[in-house]
Structure formats: structure tokens, C-alpha cells
Amino acid sequence: MARSTDSAPRKHKVTVIGSGNWGTTVAKLVAENTREHPDVFEEDVQMWVYEENVTIPADSPHRAAAGDQPLKLTEVINKYHENVKYLPKVPLPPNVVANPSLLDAVRDSSILIFNLPHEFIGNICKQIKGHILPFARGISCIKGVTVTEDKVELICEYIGETLGIYCGALSGANIANEIANELWCETTIAYNVPPCDSRGENGESGVNGEHYRDARGAISKTQLAPVPQEYPPVDHDVLHKLFNRPYFTVSMVSDVVGVSLAGALKNIVALACGFIEGHGWNMTAKTAVMRRGMLETIQFCQEFFPETVDEMTFWESAGWSDMIVSCTSARNWRYSKMAVERGVSLQEIERTELNGQKLQGISTTKEVMSFLKARGVQDKYPLFKAVEGIVDGTFEVKEIPVLFRQQ
Ligand SMILES: NC(=O)c1ccc[n+]([C@@H]2O[C@H](COP(=O)([O-])OP(=O)(O)OC[C@H]3O[C@@H](n4cnc5c(N)ncnc54)[C@H](O)[C@@H]3O)[C@@H](O)[C@H]2O)c1
Ligand SMILES: O=P(O)(O)OC[C@H](O)CO
Numbered sequence: 001m002a003r004s005t006d007s008a009p010r011k012h013k014v015t016v017i018g019s020g021n022w023g024t025t026v027a028k029l030v031a032e033n034t035r036e037h038p039d040v041f042e043e044d045v046q047m048w049v050y051e052e053n054v055t056i057p058a059d060s061p062h063r064a065a066a067g068d069q070p071l072k073l074t075e076v077i078n079k080y081h082e083n084v085k086y087l088p089k090v091p092l093p094p095n096v097v098a099n100p101s102l103l104d105a106v107r108d109s110s111i112l113i114f115n116l117p118h119e120f121i122g123n124i125c126k127q128i129k130g131h132i133l134p135f136a137r138g139i140s141c142i143k144g145v146t147v148t149e150d151k152v153e154l155i156c157e158y159i160g161e162t163l164g165i166y167c168g169a170l171s172g173a174n175i176a177n178e179i180a181n182e183l184w185c186e187t188t189i190a191y192n193v194p195p196c197d198s199r200g201e202n203g204e205s206g207v208n209g210e211h212y213r214d215a216r217g218a219i220s221k222t223q224l225a226p227v228p229q230e231y232p233p234v235d236h237d238v239l240h241k242l243f244n245r246p247y248f249t250v251s252m253v254s255d256v257v258g259v260s261l262a263g264a265l266k267n268i269v270a271l272a273c274g275f276i277e278g279h280g281w282n283m284t285a286k287t288a289v290m291r292r293g294m295l296e297t298i299q300f301c302q303e304f305f306p307e308t309v310d311e312m313t314f315w316e317s318a319g320w321s322d323m324i325v326s327c328t329s330a331r332n333w334r335y336s337k338m339a340v341e342r343g344v345s346l347q348e349i350e351r352t353e354l355n356g357q358k359l360q361g362i363s364t365t366k367e368v369m370s371f372l373k374a375r376g377v378q379d380k381y382p383l384f385k386a387v388e389g390i391v392d393g394t395f396e397v398k399e400i401p402v403l404f405r406q407q
Contacts, residue, residue, distance in 0.1 A: 018116030118144025269293030278340025
């Protein structure tokens with residue numbers, strides 16, 4: 001139903017939920033853009049921080065002023081404009097506002113950017129449900145899936161269904177430290193503008209309580225509140241303004257399923273590549289694993305999300321580019337290689353070497369395999385199955401080629 005157009009224009013308030021290596025990087029680039037587009041966005045970007053005490057590292061320029069006492073991470077970020085724990089040595093714009101209160105950080109925000117390890121998203125959604133604007137829109141930068149009983153769900157679907165909002169996905173060949181240091185790369189954002197957000201002739205937004213087609217093309221149970229006409233529409237143009245930087249080239253697409261699944265499943269393949277390299281094999285073996293991994297990824301998309309994945313997505317940054325970068329220079333690859341070289345478990349490496357950062361491949365492997373096993377189709381995914389076996393200590397890296405010889 002059309003509504004009157006005489007209300008004062010509003011700007012989008014943006015909150016980043018999460019402040020790890022990638023969460024802080026995305027808060028930085030988004031805050032640069034909110035400053036550049038004051039007509040569309042409020043300048044300050046809230047960044048929810050999982051509060052913890054940190055000691056400023058001895059080699060930090062802030063150490064002399066701050067001393068060696070433990071300090072609250074939010075206070076350090078707001079005072080020194082640096083996330084000394086998760087993104088050290090990268091200056092943050094002062095309009096990134098670290099907030100330890102989740103409910104305060106999301107209050108009145110019309111754009112919510114979800115960016116934290118996927119194992120924490122359930123608890124976050126539980127806490128903010130009912131405390132966000134009903135017409136808020138989300139972008140998930142999280143690479144993972146949620147598996148409940150016999151169902152695999154995209155993180156953005158889970159967020160959308162739980163909070164009653166629409167949520168798209170951002171994923172690409174993105175190493176946080178490189179982007180934070182403004183080294184150029186590309187990314188992919190998948191977003192289907194819900195029909196209720198399409199603007200009429202006078203800029204009027206759509207019908208309250210309208211259903212929309214979800215990532216799989218089905219009519220969602222969620223009744224969406226349209227973004228009020230006082231706000232700029234949340235569409236590809238506005239999202240491009242929010243995320244695109246000279247060093248971060250954004251492609252906007254509509255294939256939310258393909259972008260989300262490619263981002264999640266490549267972490268399993270990255271573990272395999274690290275194991276392979278730790279064992280002493282090199283690029284030729286790794287490219288074989290990447291190829292096999294991509295085939296299993298596409299097979300998974302086609303088997304469980306039929307008719308929704310656009311194969312062109314695999315040629316986007318979220319597809320092959322992310323597969324390559326993850327298997328050659330990202331954390332899941334680096335630390336799985338280290339685990340094999342040192343002869344210790346991946347969980348042990350995560351505990352001792354990552355300073356609080358998470359390897360998403362460990363949980364994603366377990367979740368995806370539990371889903372495949374529940375359906376009795378695990379043997380159709382030999383690489384994923386092998387990675388689970390290596391993580392659990394029941395399969396040896398040297399057996400990987402044997403798997404494929406048997407096919
Ligand atoms: N780091 C990268 O280069 C990169 C790039 C692209 C995508 N991603 C994806 O981004 C997502 C976020 O990863 P990241 O690299 O920012 O995180 P990270 O691994 O660097 O940091 C872990 C984060 O989890 C938080 N945390 C710990 N316990 C928590 C709890 N109980 N509840 C809530 N938060 C808790 C920590 O405070 C910290 O912010 C992941 O899905 C990852 O796959 C990462
Ligand atoms: O460091 P990782 O392994 O979590 O991967 C980071 C990004 O997903 C690479 O695109």
C-alpha cells in the first residue's frame with residue numbers, strides 16, 4: 001500500500017556485528033564509505049565487539065601510553081583506533097565506534113552486517129531478535145552453514161528467518177589483512193531486492209507484511225516490513241556504495257545460494273590443500289585437490305539446492321578466486337599445513353597459534369559431513385569425507401590419492 005511521502009529523509013545507520021580479523025576490516029572499509037556518502041548513511045558505524053581484556057603488544061606504538069595492564073578491547077579501539085588483538089597495526093577511521101553492548105550496537109540500525117565465526121551466529125540472533133528495526137536489512141559476510149537435524153541452511157537464510165528480515169551475502173577471495181592494508185582485490189555481494197522494497201513512481205515503498213522469495217526461490221514464511229520511503233532504498237546501488245572501495249571491487253549478483261555455499265565449502269577444500277602441502281606434496285597435488293573440491297562443491301549445490309545456483313557464480317570472486325586464495329594463502333590452509341608438519345591436531349593448532357581467531361573449516365567439515373551422513377550420501381563426496389577423517393585422526397593424508405584412484 002502506498003504511503004505519504006512528506007516525512008523527512010532518513011539516512012541508513014550501519015552496524016557491523018563482529019570485530020575479528022574480517023569483521024574489523026569490513027568495519028573499516030564501510031566506515032570510509034559512510035563518510036564519503038553522507039547523503040545515504042550516518043557517518044558513525046557501530047561495531048559490536050565481543051568484549052575481552054587485552055594487553056597492548058610490546059611493539060605497539062600505544063604501549064608507552066597504555067602500559068602493560070590489561071585493558072578492555074572496546075576502550076582500546078575507541079581510544080587508539082586500532083584493534084590491537086584481531087587487526088593489529090591497521091589504523092581505523094575514528095567513525096568506527098566499538099560497542100560491547102550488542103543491543104545498543106544494533107539499536108535503530110537499518111543495515112546490519114553480520115561478520116563473526118559462524119558458530120556464534122545462533123546466539124547472536126537469539127539475543128537481538130525483537131530488538132532490531134523491523135525493516136532492517138542484513139548482509140552476511142560469514143563463511144559457513146548451519147546444520148540442524150537433517151537440514152542445511154545458509155547463514156543468511158538462517159539470519160533472515162530468525163530475525164524476520166531479508167539478508168544477502170558477501171563472499172570473495174578476501175584475505176582480511178591484505179584488504180585492511182588496502183591491497184586490491186574483488187568480492188561478490190549476492191542480494192535479491194525484496195519486492196516490497198521496490199520503489200513506486202513517487203519513491204513509495206511496498207506493502208507491509210509482504211512475503212518474499214527466499215534464497216532458494218521459495219515463498220518465505222517471513223513477512224517483511226518494507227524499508228520506509230524516508231530511507232534510500234536498500235538496493236544494489238546502495239550496497240555498492242557501502243562496500244565498494246578503490247581497493248575492494250564489488251560485483252553485485254543475485255545468486256545468494258551459490259555465493260554462500262561456495263564461501264562455506266571452500267574452507268573444507270582449503271584444509272585438504274594444507275594437509276597435502278604439509279605432507280610434502282606441492283602445487284600439482286594441490287590443484288588436483290582444488291579441482292576435486294570444486295566439483296564436490298558444485299555437486300553439493302546441485303544436489304541440495306537444485307535450480308537455484310547459477311553456474312556463472314563459480315567464475316565470480318566468490319567462486320574459483322576464493323577457492324584458489326583459500327588453498328594457497330588463507331588461515332585454513334596455512335594452519336592445516338602446520339598441523340601436519342608438526343604432527344599435532346588442527347584443534348591444538350587453533351588453540352595455540354591463532355590468538356583467538358577461528359578456523360571455520362573445522363566446524364564446517366563436521367557440519368557438512370553430518371548432513372551428508374544423515375542422508376546416506378557421504379561416499380559421493382570423497383574429498384570432504386577424507387578431510388573429516390584427517391581432522392578426526394581416522395584417515396591419513398597419504399591416502400588421499402588412493403580415494404580418487406578407486407573412482
Ligand atoms: N579473516 C579473513 O581473512 C576472512 C576473510 C573473509 C571471510 N572471513 C569470514 O569472516 C567470518 C568472521 O571471521 P573473522 O576472521 O572476522 O574472525 P576471527 O577468527 O578473526 O576472530 C574470532 C572472533 O570471534 C569472536 N568471539 C569469540 N568468542 C565469541 C563468542 N562466544 N561470541 C561471539 N563472538 C566471539 C572474537 O571476539 C573475534 O572477534 C568467518 O566466517 C570467516 O570465515 C574471514
Ligand atoms: O583465512 P581463512 O582461511 O578463514 O579464509 C579467509 C577468506 O575466506 C579467504 O577468502
